[in-house]
Amino acid sequence: xxxxxxFVLMALAAIAGALTVVLARNPVHSALxxxxxxxxxxxxxxxxxAHFVAAVQVIVYAGAVMTLFLFVIMLIGVDIEETRExxxxxxxxxxxxxxxxxxxxxxxxxxxxxxxWVPGASNAIIPETTSGTIQAIAEPLxxxxxxxxxxxxxxxxxxxxxxxxxxxxRRKDL
Amino acid sequence: xxDPGLYMAVAAVLFLIGALGMLVRKNALVMFMCIExxxxxxxxxxxxxxxxxxxxxxxxxxxxxxVVAAAEVVVGLAIIVAIFRRRSTAxxxxxxxxxx
Numbered sequence: 001x002x003x004x005x006x007f008v009l010m011a012l013a014a015i016a017g018a019l020t021v022v023l024a025r026n027p028v029h030s031a032l033x034x035x036x037x038x039x040x041x042x043x044x045x046x047x048x049x050a051h052f053v054a055a056v057q058v059i060v061y062a063g064a065v066m067t068l069f070l071f072v073i074m075l076i077g078v079d080i081e082e083t084r085e086x087x088x089x090x091x092x093x094x095x096x097x098x099x100x101x102x103x104x105x106x107x108x109x110x111x112x113x114x115x116x117w118v119p120g121a122s123n124a125i126i127p128e129t130t131s132g133t134i135q136a137i138a139e140p141l142x143x144x145x146x147x148x149x150x151x152x153x154x155x156x157x158x159x160x161x162x163x164x165x166x167x168x169x170r171r172k173d174l
Numbered sequence: 175x176x177d178p179g180l181y182m183a184v185a186a187v188l189f190l191i192g193a194l195g196m197l198v199r200k201n202a203l204v205m206f207m208c209i210e211x212x213x214x215x216x217x218x219x220x221x222x223x224x225x226x227x228x229x230x231x232x233x234x235x236x237x238x239x240x241v242v243a244a245a246e247v248v249v250g251l252a253i254i255v256a257i258f259r260r261r262s263t264a265x266x267x268x269x270x271x272x273x274x
Contacts, residue, residue: 007176011184018188021207022195034207037188041214044181048225050233053217056240065210065247072251073203076258087267095197102190110183132233140234152241159245166252169259 006047014040027073031066038062050132181222189215202254202264206247213243 013036020033038061045054141149192211199205217236224232258264 003176007180011180014184015187015191018191018195018211021204021211022191022199027201027203030204030207034210037211038214041188041218044184044218045221047176048178048181048221050221050225050236053221053233053236053240056237057217060240060244061210061214065244068247068251069203069207072255075255076203076264087270091197095194098197099190099194106183106186106190132230136230137233137237140230141237144231145234145238148238152238155242155245159248163248163252166249166256 003047006043010040010043010047013037014044028070031069031073034069035062035066038066052132052134052137178222178226182219185215185218185222188212188218200265200267202257202266205266206250206254209250210243210247213239 017033017036017038017040021030021037024030024033038057042054042057042062045051045057189212192208192215195208195211196205199208217239220232220236220239224230224235254264257269261268263269
């Protein structure tokens, strides 16, 4: 019951935030909408017992990534108005048509399809043993996936070096 | 308990909004936020599926996606800043030199 209530509230908040991202004319408003979505999704993680991932989501995404986004928005200017006219005139009708087709298909599948959302999962009451505590996540992370874990360390190093290389420039008058 | 399928439905809606925003917006920064939206939708799907199948590997996959997304944001924003410094624009419509 509590889960249903939290689910409905947070799902609506996430979708409202997502719509704000797309519809807001000011990039700062878009960033704040994305922040709302990230927090709502983090709450949905907690409800599904993914505690560690939810914490990482709030710290890394809502904290670090959104700060970076807002820095860049402030850096390159928030007052630049986006042009309304399309350089590809057929794009907007195609987008609306695509959205309608996807919504009708997904809605039809949900209402009339009578299919399993997760094939292979039992419909019985799920035992809540998949609690994503730090300890529970660390066990597969450092046994089965230790190679991938090391690869992400390399990836982060490369990303940091790449960002510095891209952002570095020498002024000509110096 | 809420059916994991409902979480996936929410994730599908979020992904759809992100994909459509990617198509209609022209500000490179907002398009980038739409990519983040889609990544989050996929993460939510993985968490729900992992819970439905009683498998922790779904959460491990989300952890890796979060790390890769963080690296992607760093490089992507650096590219946008570099383009802005050279061209004084963040609109993808004005970056059309490679048009055939």
